[in-house]
Amino acid sequence: SKVCILCKNLFFNIKKIILNIIYKIQFYEFNTFCVGIKIPSDIIKIEDEIRTKYEITSGDSLKSFFNKILCRIISKRTGKKVDFYNPDLKIIYDMKNDKIVIEPSSIYVYGRYIKNKRGIRQTREYCDYCRGSGCSECNYTGYSKEPSIEGYILPVFKEKFNAEDSILHASGREDIDVITINTGRPFVVEVRRPLKRNVELKQIEDEINKKANGDILVKNLQFVNRNVMKKIKVLSKYEEKTYLLKVKFERPVTKQTLDFIVSQLTNRVISQRTPTRVLYRRKDMVRYKMVYSVEYKQIDKNIVEFTIKCQGGLYVKELAHGDNNRTNPSIASLANMNVEVLSLDVISISPELEKKLNLS
Ligand SMILES: [Zn+2]
Ligand SMILES: [Zn+2]
Known part of the structure; x- marks a missing residue:
């Protein structure tokens, strides 16, 4: 059988690739997606040579043609929209290794926390026994049982969004013996690699506040974009x-x-x-x-x-x-x-x- 020198018969495989993609993305909640294709450099070189040789100046490149086809079919199959600027899901097809990688974009949630009680640090400390790897002393969380702002807030986000990790970006920090009342302290939680996106923030708020039993309180939770996280970090130095x-x-x-x-x-x-x-x-x-x-x-x-x-x-x-x-x-x-x-x-x-x- 003949193998096309340009696409290595990529287009014969397209059905299989799409089935694999559809299978993989079913685990993620998303509304928008985009497709990225990694094409080996030798193929791009051959394509360039062909274009130069036959003086081809118009028409899609292999990459953008393949990309368009994938976008169209996946969109049709799932009913989700293509968004190249701010997609919920990045679907990457690595042609050389015939591999599909799904990258869910981070979710950012803005809010403020109030700290009513002294003796709570902002940052979680690693467990003294296992130094973060997880052991019976720390219920396999890797973190110390000492109360902390991160310890109250982050696990709830991680669980509700079914995420790989969650990170606290606060507008400054207070010492362990300092309380933060009235307005509270602005923060953004970055939720990394979430499987779920359609989450009621009120539920997260209620769960954190119930667990903290008045020692800390979160309020005003809302979805924001990545820029807000960057801005509160810069502004915290001047505000x-x-x-x-x-x-x-x-x-x-x-x-x-x-x-x-x-x-x-x-x-x-x-x-x-x-x-x-x-x-x-x-x-x-x-x-x-x-x-x-x-x-x-x-x-x-x-x-x-x-x-x-x-x-x-x-x-x-x-x-x-x-x-x-x-x-x-x-x-x-x-x-x-x-x-x-x-x-x-x-x-x-x-x-x-x-x-x-x-x-x-
Ligand atoms: Zn071909
Ligand atoms: Zn431990």
């Missing part, structure tokens, strides 16, 4: 955040001193070298961050509550105690005495963010 900071001064503090601190910190650029406590994971460098406004309420002779509105990325605990002058100015340096942080609450993060990103 305005408001903190409630309770501190204890070394000695009783006067109203004059407190007024002086407010006047010196209002609309002030703070020079902040990477805090000593995060040096192990962040590069040692100086960052410049704005404090926009400061208000205070004196609770006791040496205990004061500050409401601080500042630029995202400012380390507020260091703004209080100064971190051995690595943060300058600080409440401690302005008061000329040691300051101890009693508690820190994030009370507002970018309240206008949804409007800026055209979300609901």
Whole structure:
């Protein structure tokens, strides 16, 4: 039998290829798809040579012709639409290895979380016993049983979308001993390789909130595109955040001193070298961050509550105690005495963010 030098009889196989594709995509929920074809370079070379030799300038290439046929037939068989820009499913046919690869695109879900209880970290830690591979200690999850924002949120997404993995992209982070209330913190969950796409987000919200029993709360969940994830990461460095900071001064503090601190910190650029406590994971460098406004309420002779509105990325605990002058100015340096942080609450993060990103 003769084998075509160009397509290696690809078109005789097309029925089989389509059947295989239809079989493979039945496991995925999707509304749109596109087809990509990997053609070996030697075939593209032969095609080019033929085109040059016979001066062919019009007509589809082998690749685009084959692509069109596959798209048309798969669309007809499944009733799904072709979308080359933002498809739910990428169907890739590798001609050389006669292999079909299905790539479901990630799903992105925006929301905000509120953290009502101290002692919850943002990031999941790996299980101490198995370091992530899964063992009986961690119920084969690979993660520590210590409560975390990721630990409450991500498994529910993974399960509901029947996905390979889910990743939290939050607009900044709070320390384990800091709570985030009122507006909560914006985040996007990236759901990787989902089998399901038509999921009720309200169900996810309810399940997370029930499981967390008030310790954390998610709200405002909505489907977004990939750009929103990128944007909240960039914006978190600039967006305005408001903190409630309770501190204890070394000695009783006067109203004059407190007024002086407010006047010196209002609309002030703070020079902040990477805090000593995060040096192990962040590069040692100086960052410049704005404090926009400061208000205070004196609770006791040496205990004061500050409401601080500042630029995202400012380390507020260091703004209080100064971190051995690595943060300058600080409440401690302005008061000329040691300051101890009693508690820190994030009370507002970018309240206008949804409007800026055209979300609901
Ligand atoms: Zn051929
Ligand atoms: Zn384990």
